[in-house]
Amino acid sequence: MLTVLEPEGLYPDTALEQEILGPGVRVIRGGGRGGVEELPDSLCAEADGLFIFRHWLPGSQLHRFPKLKAVVRMGVGYDRLDRPALAARGVKVCNVPDYGTTEVADHAMALALTLRRGIALHHDLQRADPPAPWQYLETPLVQRAETQNFGILGLGRIGTAVALRAKAFGFRVVFFDPFLPNGVDRALGIRRVRGLEELLAQSDVLSIHTPLTRHTRGLLDEAALRRLPRGAVLVNTARGPILDLDGLAACLRDGQLAGAGLDVLPEEPPKEPVHPLLAAYRAREPWLTGRLIVTPHSAFHTPQAFEDIRRKSAETMRDVLVEGRNTNVIAADAD
Incomplete structure (x- = not known):
C-alpha cells in the first residue's frame, strides 16, 4: 500500500x-x-x-x-x-x-483600480483625524483608464486573464513574454513588445505575472523601476523576490511611482525587523497615504x-x- x-x-x-x-x-x-x-x-x-x-x-x-x-x-x-x-x-x-486564475486576476485588477481611482487614498484621508475636506484631490494616482498603457509582464494563464480584464476597463494593454508563439497578441487584441525595457518604458500600470526563476529573481530593481513613466503604478501578485523592495521604496518616496499594490513579499511571512517600506506602511507614515496596498498572499483565495x-x-x-x-x-x- x-x-x-x-x-x-x-x-x-x-x-x-x-x-x-x-x-x-x-x-x-x-x-x-x-x-x-x-x-x-x-x-x-x-x-x-x-x-x-x-x-x-x-x-x-x-x-x-x-x-x-x-x-x-x-x-x-x-x-x-x-x-x-x-x-x-x-x-x-x-x-x-x-x-485560482480568476481570483488572482481579479485581485490584480482590484489593486490597480483601487490605486488608479484614488479609492485607497480617499479611504485613508476620510478616516483621518480630522478627516480631509469632502472633495476630490489632485494626485498623480488618479488617471483615466483609456489614457493609460497597462503593461503585463508574463502572459500565462493569469496574465491573460488580467489582460482581458484590463482591456474591458478601457486600458491599452501591452505585454512582454519571450516564451509565447507569434500571434497571441492578435488573438487577444492586445499589443506585444519585444523586450522588458520596451515594456517598462510604456507601462503606466505594470502588473507582474512571471514565475520566480533564477532569471526573474531581482528582475525589477530600482534601475528597472525608473524606466517606467513617472507616476506609474506597480502591482505584484506573482512572487515577492521578483521585485526589489529597496528600489520600490526609493521610487515611491521620490514620486517616480505613484503607487504600488503588493500581494507578495520577498520574505513570507515577514519577520521582525521587517523591511523599512513595510514598517513605514504599518506605521501609516504620511508619504505612503493611499499609495501602498499590501495583502497577505491572499490573491488566490476564495x-x-x-x-x-x-x-x-x-x-x-x-x-x-x-x-x-x-x-x-x-x-x-x-x-
Whole structure:
C-alpha cells in the first residue's frame, strides 16, 4: 500500500483525498503543521507521496524520505521545493497550475483600480483625524483608464486573464513574454513588445505575472523601476523576490511611482525587523497615504479556489503516483 502525507492539516479530514486516490493509498493528515522538520522520522520513512502548500522542502530533509516518489506543490509556484535535490533522488515534482486564475486576476485588477481611482487614498484621508475636506484631490494616482498603457509582464494563464480584464476597463494593454508563439497578441487584441525595457518604458500600470526563476529573481530593481513613466503604478501578485523592495521604496518616496499594490513579499511571512517600506506602511507614515496596498498572499483565495486546490492536488497525486502519468510534472531542467 502507498502512503501519502498531507502534513499541514489544511482540511478537516482526508475523505476527498481518499476517494480520489483510491483504496490502495493510505492518506495521513497533519503531524507537521509548523514545517516538514516536525514530522517524525517514522512517518517520513513511509511516505511515497507528499503534499506541500505553505511549507518549504529543503534538500537537507530529503534523507528522511527514502521512499518518496512524488511531491505535489499545492499551488502554481514551486520555488518552495529544492528541485535539484529532488531530481537527484528521482522524485517527480508537480504543481497545480489551473486553480485560482480568476481570483488572482481579479485581485490584480482590484489593486490597480483601487490605486488608479484614488479609492485607497480617499479611504485613508476620510478616516483621518480630522478627516480631509469632502472633495476630490489632485494626485498623480488618479488617471483615466483609456489614457493609460497597462503593461503585463508574463502572459500565462493569469496574465491573460488580467489582460482581458484590463482591456474591458478601457486600458491599452501591452505585454512582454519571450516564451509565447507569434500571434497571441492578435488573438487577444492586445499589443506585444519585444523586450522588458520596451515594456517598462510604456507601462503606466505594470502588473507582474512571471514565475520566480533564477532569471526573474531581482528582475525589477530600482534601475528597472525608473524606466517606467513617472507616476506609474506597480502591482505584484506573482512572487515577492521578483521585485526589489529597496528600489520600490526609493521610487515611491521620490514620486517616480505613484503607487504600488503588493500581494507578495520577498520574505513570507515577514519577520521582525521587517523591511523599512513595510514598517513605514504599518506605521501609516504620511508619504505612503493611499499609495501602498499590501495583502497577505491572499490573491488566490476564495472558498471555491481552496476546494479546487484540494481536489486538483489529489487528482495530480493520483495521476503521477498511482497511475504513472506525468500530469503537471515539472521537468527537472525547467527554469
